[in-house]
Amino acid sequence: MRARAVAAGAAAATVLAGLGVRAFMDGDLAKYAGDALYTVLICALAAVIAPGARPVVTAGAGLTFSWVVELLQLTGVPAELSRHSTVxxxxxxxxxxxxxxxxxxxxxxxxxxxxxxxxxPASPGSAPRTSASRRPRRHGR
Incomplete structure (x- = not known):
């Protein structure tokens, strides 16, 4: 439950960062920062959906989603939908x-x-590893 709450907080913080970029920056810097933050948001939402997923999985999901959406723009479908919906x-x-x-x-x-x-494992708040936790488990004993 804690991981999901942290991911939801990260998603909210990312939205705030995106709004800040739009409010205080302009030009290419704002556009590309917005692109990067778009994917950060998708990664955070992936972590909300699958809080136990490894970081590489949530990052890969976010990147894949972002790329698919961008490539879908080649079809013209998103442009047509965007004309009718802000979302x-x-x-x-x-x-x-x-x-x-x-x-x-x-x-x-x-x-x-x-x-x-x-x-x-070395992040603050995580339990330190002991020598017992590093030993491989033997099955059947």
């Missing part, structure tokens, strides 16, 4: 932009790194 415009975008693919990878890498550090 569709926010989630699906409207226009393909190849550099976005790179910035989604940056966001996924950031989400992976933060999650991996936060869940590593």
């Amino acid at each position: 569709a415009r926010l989630v699906l975008g409207s226009t393909f932009n190849a550099p976005d693919l790179l910035w989604y990878a940056v966001g996924a890498g950031f989400a992976w790194a933060v999650t991996a550090l936060a869940t590593s």
